[in-house]
Amino acid sequence: xxxxxTPEFDGPTIxxxxxxxxxxxxxxxxxxxxxxxxxxxxxxxxxxxxxEGGLGFDDKTSGAIxxxxxxxxxxxxxxxxxxxxxxxxxxxxxxxxxxxxALGHFTMALPGVVKLFSSSEVEKxxxxxxxxxxxxxxxxxxxxxxxxxxxxISSIVGQLYPAGSSKRDAGxxxxxxxxxIGGFIAPIICGTLATxxxxxxxxxxxxxxxxxxxxxxxxxxxxxxxxxxxxFLSEAEKSGNKKLKINTSIILAVLAVVVAILFTGVVPIxxxxxxxxxxxxxxxxAFGFLGYVMAFGGLDKADRNKVGVIAILFLFSAMFWSGFxxxxxxxxxxxxxxxxxxxxxxxxxxxxxxxxxSLFIIIFAPFFGALWVWLGRRxxxxxxxLKFTFxxxxxxxxxxxxxxxxxxxxxxxxxxxxxxxMTYMIHTFGELSLSxxxxxxxxxxxxxxYGGQMMGIWFLSVxxxxxxxxxxxxxxxxxxEEALAxxxxxxxxxxxxxxxxxxxxxxxxxxxxxxxxxxx
Numbered sequence: 316x317x318x319x320x321t322p323e324f325d326g327p328t329i330x331x332x333x334x335x336x337x338x339x340x341x342x343x344x345x346x347x348x349x350x351x352x353x354x355x356x357x358x359x360x361x362x363x364x365x366x367e368g369g370l371g372f373d374d375k376t377s378g379a380i381x382x383x384x385x386x387x388x389x390x391x392x393x394x395x396x397x398x399x400x401x402x403x404x405x406x407x408x409x410x411x412x413x414x415x416x417a418l419g420h421f422t423m424a425l426p427g428v429v430k431l432f433s434s435s436e437v438e439k440x441x442x443x444x445x446x447x448x449x450x451x452x453x454x455x456x457x458x459x460x461x462x463x464x465x466x467x468i469s470s471i472v473g474q475l476y477p478a479g480s481s482k483r484d485a486g487x488x489x490x491x492x493x494x495x496i497g498g499f500i501a502p503i504i505c506g507t508l509a510t511x512x513x514x515x516x517x518x519x520x521x522x523x524x525x526x527x528x529x530x531x532x533x534x535x536x537x538x539x540x541x542x543x544x545x546x547f548l549s550e551a552e553k554s555g556n557k558k559l560k561i562n563t564s565i566i567l568a569v570l571a572v573v574v575a576i577l578f579t580g581v582v583p584i585x586x587x588x589x590x591x592x593x594x595x596x597x598x599x600x601a602f603g604f605l606g607y608v609m610a611f612g613g614l615d616k617a618d619r620n621k622v623g624v625i626a627i628l629f630l631f632s633a634m635f636w637s638g639f640x641x642x643x644x645x646x647x648x649x650x651x652x653x654x655x656x657x658x659x660x661x662x663x664x665x666x667x668x669x670x671x672x673s674l675f676i677i678i679f680a681p682f683f684g685a686l687w688v689w690l691g692r693r694x695x696x697x698x699x700x701l702k703f704t705f706x707x708x709x710x711x712x713x714x715x716x717x718x719x720x721x722x723x724x725x726x727x728x729x730x731x732x733x734x735x736x737m738t739y740m741i742h743t744f745g746e747l748s749l750s751x752x753x754x755x756x757x758x759x760x761x762x763x764x765y766g767g768q769m770m771g772i773w774f775l776s777v778x779x780x781x782x783x784x785x786x787x788x789x790x791x792x793x794x795x796e797e798a799l800a801x802x803x804x805x806x807x808x809x810x811x812x813x814x815x816x817x818x819x820x821x822x823x824x825x826x827x828x829x830x831x832x833x834x835x
Contacts (some may be wrong), residue, residue: 319702320713325407326357326817328678331482332482332485332486332489332550333475333476333486335450335471335473335475335537335538335541336472336486336489336533337534337537338534338537338538339468339471339472339490339493339529339538339710340489340490340492340493341527341531342409342413342468342527342528342530342531343490343493343494343495343497343527344466344481344493344494344496345418345469345498345523345524345526345527345528345530346413346461346464346465346497346527347493347494347495347497347501347522347620348497348498348501348504348520348524348527349416349420349457349495349501349520349521349523349524349527349668350388350416350457350461350497350500350501350520351498351501351502351673352502352505352506352516352519352520353420353423353457353500353505353516353517353520354714355506355643355647355669355670356375356506356509356513356516356517356666357381357384357502357643357663357696358378358381358643358644358648358788359509359551359648360509360645361377361380361381361584362374362377362402362512362648362792362794363377363513365442367464368512368513369513369630370442370446370447371442371452373789373794374648374788374789374792374798375587375789375790376586376587376789377789378398378487378644378785378786378787378789378790378792379586379587379589379590379644379786379789380454380586380785381643381644381784381785381788382644382781382783382784382785382786382787382788383586383589383590383593383782384454384457384458384785384787385453385640385643385781385784385787386440386593386597386778386779386781386782387458387462387778388457388458388461388462388778388781389774389775389778389781390467390597390774390778391458391459391461391462391463391728391777392461392462392465392771392774393462393771393774393775394462395408395412395461395462395463395464395466395467396466396467396470396771398453398463399463399467399470400544400545401415401545402545403405403463403545404539404543404544404545405467405468405470405471405474405755406471406538406543407466407530408456408463408467409462409463409464409471410531410532411463412460412461412462412464412465412467413460413464413524413527413528414462414523414528414532415456415457415459415460415463416456416457416458416461416464416524417460417521417525417528418456418460418461418521418820419452419453419454419455419456419457419458419459419460419521420453420457420517420518420520420521420522420524420606420682421450421453421517421521421552422452422453422456422519423449423450423453423454423514423517423521424512424514424515424517424518425445425449425514425690426443426445426449426450427447427512427513427514427515427517427518429445430734432825444639453517459801462539463655469490471538471541472486472487472490472695473487474541475541478823479588479678483553488680488684491587491680492675492677495673495674495677496677497523497673497674498670498672499578499670499673499674499677500670500784500819501523501653501670502666502668502669502670502743503667503670504519505517505519505520505666505668506664506665506669507785507794508668509580509664509666519641530541543818544545552816564591564714571763574662578689581774582680587789589653590782590785590786591786592767592783593782594779594783596778597775597779597782598776599621600775601629601772601775601776601779602626602629604680604768604772605622605625605626605629605772608622608672608762608765608768609623612760612762612765612827613636617832618762618829620831620832620833621760621761621762621767621830621832622760622762622800623763623775623830624760624830624831625700625760625761625769625772627778627823627827628700628703628753628756628827629772629773629775630776631703631707631816631820632703632749632753632773632776632777632780633776633777633779633780633781634747634812634813634816635703635706635707635749635780635804635813636653636776636779636780636781636783636784637780637782637783637784637810638710638711638713638714638742638780638784638813639710639727639745639780639784639786640780640781640784641784641787641788641791642672642739643669644784644785644787644792645784645787645788645791645792646668646717646739646786647665647666647668647669648792648793648794649717649720649721649724649735649789649792649793650665650668650732650735650791651728652667652724652793653720653721653723653724653729653730653731653793654668654729654730654731654732654734655729655732656732663732668735668736669738671736671739672739672743672746675740676743676746676747679743679744679747680747680829683744683747683748685737686746686772688793697802698828699752699756700754700823700824700827700828701751701821701824702752702818703748703752703753704817704820704821704824705748705749705817706748706749706750706752707745707749707813707814707817707820708743708745708814708817709741709742709744709745709748710741710742710813711809711810711814711817712815713737713738713739713741713742713745714738714806714809714810714813715806715807715810716734716737716738716808717735717806718735718740718803718806718807719734720734720738720802721793721802721803721805721806724798724799724802725758725793725800725802725803727800729750747776753773754770757769757770757773759771760831780819787809789795790805790807791805791806796798
């Protein structure tokens with residue numbers, strides 16, 4: 316009698332995976348399209364003169380705003396996950412988040428619509444409070460929406476696969492490919508439209524999110540039974556659910572009032588000071604929490620040591636992302652100001668360079684995955700701290716390349732685009748050495764009952780790195796003759812700092828490995 320095989324998945328499948336994976340693949344692809352499309356334009360728009368359609372901010376202010384924005388995207392993933400678990404459910408959180416993201420992009424596009432129908436030539440070239448208020452409100456909406464969507468859509472992907480499924484990792488790899496396809500095409504499409512009007516670029520980013528929402532709703536039947544209700548509600552919380560909704564509404568209302576006060580000029584603000592203070596707060600919160608867990612978390616010595624490893628690597632992770640995330644700020648400005656972008660009489664939009672990282676990930680990620688497996692079979696795979704060290708070294712090498720490009724720019728010539736392309740390639744290799752390793756290592760090191768909180772702390776390191784990247788951009792972007800002359804030295808300072816961090820981490824490797832115990 317022939318044995319009947321039990322299917323791994325209950326519902327319909329496509330290419331051996333749950334059909335819902337394609338729904339989430341395209342939703343995330345379009346969400347990343349909207350995010351990376353707008354991100355490619357952000358600092359360029361802020362630093363462009365008002366009479367050319369930009370905001371006319373100086374480099375320091377623009378870098379600080381960029382850093383606060385990219386920091387917020389990662390920072391709000393923590394409350395976004397909490398709200399999904401206790402209030403909305405995963406599926407509705409993704410839906411609401413997508414709507415808020417689209418509204419944010421369209422809010423940033425509004426001034427372009429208003430000027431299009433304006434009969435006054437002065438209004439078409441003058442910067443008004445409407446321009447700045449819609450800009451900041453749009454950024455805040457995108458941050459709020461991304462915080463609600465980003466962590467929860469990944470959680471639904473995990474729910475598609477039963478515990479122990481051999482296809483889970485492959486499913487996440489397919490999902491990750493959607494992220495990079497969106498990241499690859501967005502800067503090209505949004506950047507092309509932005510050459511006609513910046514607000515068109517912001518608008519098409521929002522349109523991409525709308526496409527994602529439409530297909531998410533039309534194919535929602537593939538996600539039946541997944542993430543419909545909050546997962547972690549106690550009986551007391553269920554009975555107090557109405558109170559929870561009221562409290563959440565109050566918090567959001569207070570936030571809206573604070574934002575209105577800050578960005579309508581009622582109270583003058585120093586964006587750079589706010590960014591610096593935010594970094595200090597993040598560091599205090601992260602290390603305060605880690606110290607509390609180690610001292611009062613009821614952990615044994617082995618688990619305390621593992622939390623200590625997370626604390627150490629938190630610093631090196633923030634260091635890496637503070638360099639890597641200058642792709643959208645410092646390096647983006649270098650592409651616009653100091654790179655020869657003429658090809659056959661056509662000037663390539665600077666935003667196109669933001670597609671290079673995603674393209675290289677699509678090409679090289681499978682090779683890196685295969686490399687670790689090949690080395691592992693021969694007992695030659697580097698330890699996690701050593702992979703971290705490789706990531707930092709590669710980051711430093713990338714900025715060393717930019718040092719020579721900056722020397723060319725400081726001499727008064729335009730640098731060839733190959734300098735940026737080589738830098739992005741080396742930085743992508745660094746990302747592939749460090750980023751997935753860090754996420755995996757935290758899941759292995761986190762003590763029981765602290766898994767989600769440790770992952771949240773890890774994302775704080777990414778948020779902190781993004782913030783510092785924006786602050787560095789204000790100092791190393793060559794926005795004046797004096798700054799241009801100092802730019803090579805600024806890049807070399809980054810090289811020294813990153814390489815010094817890599818050497819320090821290498822020297823700490825024996826201590827870290829001992830603290831990790833059997834975890835590698």
